[in-house]
Amino acid sequence: MRLRINSPLVALGCGQFALSLMQVMFMFYYVKVYLNVFHVPNVWFNIAQGLFMVWNAINDPIFGYVQDTPGFWLNSRTAVIKFFAPFLVSSFVFMWIPWRTTGSTLEGIHLVLSLFLYDAFFSAIGVAWSALFADSTKDPQLRVSAMKYSQISILLSVNIISITEKLSFSLERFGVFQIITVVVALLALGCLYTAGSLRTTSFPRNRRKTGDTEALMSSRDDSDNEPIIEKKKGTDLSFAWETTKQIVKEKDFLAIIAANFLHNIRSVAHLNFASIATEVVIPQSILAKGSIQLSIFLRNRHSGASASSDFQRELRVQTRRLPRHDPHLDTAFASYFGGLLIDGRPGKVAPLLLINKDHSSEPVFGIARERRISSGAIFPGRSSMGRPRKYPFQSSSILFSCCNLPRDPFLFYVTVHSIAPLFNIVLSDFIDDDASRHSRKTGVSSVVFSLNALFVKPAQSLAPIVIVYVLNFYGYQDYLTSKIASNSLQNAMTVVLFATPFFVGGLQPEMLLTLAVTVDGLKAWVPCSLLSLSMVPYASAALAAGAVSTVLPDRLAQKLDNTLYRGYMRLCLFVFENLSGVQLKLYGDVQGLKEKPEKALVLSNHQTNVDWAVLVMLAARQGVDGNEAGFRVMVKQAIHFVPLFGWYIFQHGYIYVRRFGDFVGEPVLRQLRWLNELEDPYWLLVFPEGTRFTRKKPQLIASSQEFCRRQGRKELEDVLCPRSGGIQMALERLGTLDAVYDVTVAYGQTRFTGRRGLAPGMFEFVCGPLAGRSLHVHVKRFDVKEVPKDKEGLRNWMFERYEQKDKMMATFLEKGEFPEASESPAAVSIWRTLPPTALFCAALAAPFYFSRVKQLYIYTIASSPLLIAWLHLRKCV
Secondary structure (H helix, E strand, O other), X not given: OOOOOOOHHHHHHHHHHHHHHHHHHHHHHHHHHHHHHOOOOHHHHHHHHHHHHHHHHHHHHHHHHHHOOOOOHHHOHHHHHHHHHHHHHHHHHHHOOOOOOOOOHHHHHHHHHHHHHHHHHHHHHHHHHHHHHHHHOOOHHHHHHHXXXXXXXXXXXXXXXXXXXXHHOOOOOHHHHHHHHHHHXXXXXHHHHXXXXXXXXXXXXXXXXXXXXXXXXXXXXXXXXXXXXXXXXXXXXXXXXXXXHHHHOOHHHHHHHHHHHHHHHHHHHHHHHHHHHHHHHOOOOOOOOOOHHHHHHHHHHHOOOOHHHHHHHHHHHHHHHHHHHOOOHHHHHHHHHHHHOOOOOOOEEEEEXXXXXXXXXXXXXXXXXXXXXXXXXXXXXXXXXXOEOHHHHHHHHHHHHHHOOOOOOOOHHHHHHHHOOHHHHHHHHHHHHHHHHOOOOOOOHHXXXXXXXXXXXXXXXXXXXXXXXXXXXXXXXXXXXXXXXXXXXXXXXXHHHHHHHHHHHOOOHHHHHOHHHHHHHHHOHHHHHHHHHOXXXXXXXXXXXXXXXXXXXXXXXXXXXXXXXXXXXXXXXXXXXXXXXXXXXEEEOHHHHHHOOOOEEEEEOOOOOOHHHHHHHHHOOOOOOOOHHHEEEXXXXXXXXXXXXXXXXXXXXXXXXXXXXXXXXHHHHHHHHHHHOOOOOOEEEEOOOOOOOOOOOHHHHHHXXXXXXXXXXXXXXXXXXXXXXXXXXXXXXXXXXXXXXXXXXXXXHHHOOOOOOOOOOHHHHXXXXXXXXXXXXXXXXXXXXXXXXXXXXXXXXXXXXXXXXXHHHHHHHHHOOOOOOEEOOOOOOHHHHHHHHXXXXXXXXXXXXXXXXXXXXXXXXXXXXXXXXXXXXXOOO
């Protein structure tokens, strides 16, 4: 089959060859070079990997958004490849030029800079190449053909390992190695320029059944290559944020990246350490450095000369069968996996399974050259609703084919490395379906591939950090000096070789197939874990601030405490507002709320454990900059037993009250006096009902209605009768109050059939279905002078307010909104909430890199019982 130079097949093949050529050398050698040749200190190696993990994840979405936003020259995939090619090859060569080889800090900085520069340019071109793959191969059959050439490019590129090992004597002739890197860079530059010279008119528009090449070369209008994000929204960051949320909430996408993440862990773990493992595990008398035997060994294991050729042959054979069966893309995957899922004896004909579009199957046959590549069955994936779902099926099939533990511990690399391009087909197909699902003009290919990298690329840093830690624990540094591997080091290296495929292989296909069903429950733990675990560094900082405040003026100490508290509240806003994507509607005295922060008592109905977060959203909209730091709550006494959190909220001004038993007034009065002396504005939130209104507790509702009848009041249907004791105490003691806010909260989910009186919990609010995820908040402001302070007058006033709340809730449940006019404010700016969130995440990662931080956190956690005891000794509850 003749190919024109200006063919997408040639461009994609050349681009894949260039990227794979450099990436294989980078992944295979950079750990060994910087540890064994440049002698980077372990501390700097871990720091570099940690920074690289963050940068490696975030730069792809950045390039993806820029390349899919109109108005930039970066919209052109080929122009990006051509422009950044010289920078990429220069950064590749720069990586192998040492600054010092004495284990100094300077070489650690060199490692950080090399990783950042190389990955930045690699990501820019990689995102463009992936998007070009998706944009230029709309037909599933063409994608399989393009993937075939991509596979061939990879198989050719990995032979550079055997060549380099032979000529450089396994890095002993490091000068020769550096020359090879220059040659590789020049060769990659030529290939990238070839890929960047593709004209956009070569993209296929009309699908014809005259062969892969003819279809790929069919003409296409320039209009088909328009920027992916619509012009009217091109510069709107909120649109990019909404697009991102739409993609990451797709269960199919989550299944794809789960399989891809595990695939990368296994691939990177062994590719980075294959050369080291060969030296440590296999004696030099068997495979000496620079020997032809070692070169052949690495060629067979890393180029897949035997097994991968079977993969390619089966792929070519089965793709030729596709037009006759006219299957969906699933068939291409199933037939290709048929080539992988061989369980036969060498030289024997082994049965494979071809799965058609309707999930029917027919046997085909292939020759098994290896004794055992991988074995298992393929099961069509189905969702909980019984609909066929192709992405979990495809992704789990990919994972299954690379997760079974072969008898040869090195053979796994053949399957893992050969399978990598298949994810391009899965993601490309997802892009097309996503465009149809969300009525996009064209697919957001750069964004999808960038988000895939965001979640998958951290595996490239996690694996080296863990394995280097294990090897150093068993004496790898001593081995570098003595060149004699101890038994413990050999055993550790062997365990690493076998443990990685064993544990990753433990994720059977059935687990990934059910991922689409269980992912909602799993991802719900993310916000919960973030808020809970962040309390450890937060409490550590609060304890340190408390110690420092003993020598600081009270005003300065209060500002320090407010800064810490504001950071945590903004973390909560990131989870409950930015992450959840809730639609907020405000009713009533909203303008007065926005004018300026006030010292106010806030009364709200209580339905769920999300209610306090709703009031934080309101506090964030007080004045120009919000007043999250002034937010306090009157909470039930049992919360003081929550480790760290219970102590901190008390010292910030929260008030503990007992729901049952004898009322203890002194702790409450002491906190009220402290609040009254504050100069800064504050909100004190009180839930007058005393407990949550929920249909799950019919006896509680019946008891409330019985109390209303005894008092001669109207029975309340959607709220509980209020209590006024704590409110009266607050009104009497807080002489600086400006206002009382009566807030009514309604959740969109409660309008679903059978959901009346069942408000969403934290998990459902943040991670539940998008349908009904709306929040309606009515605000009524009263000047503090308008509220009666005598017992009887306050009780009547409270009943009147709650009768009004009950009417508003009934109206909402019937019509979906409160009776007054509403406004829909924009979400709290991500630039307000993201910095503290990133800071808390960094603080959570710190103990993995700094032993003193780890020790500090251990002391903080251990102090929890003492802090609870302190609350009791001080009679705070």
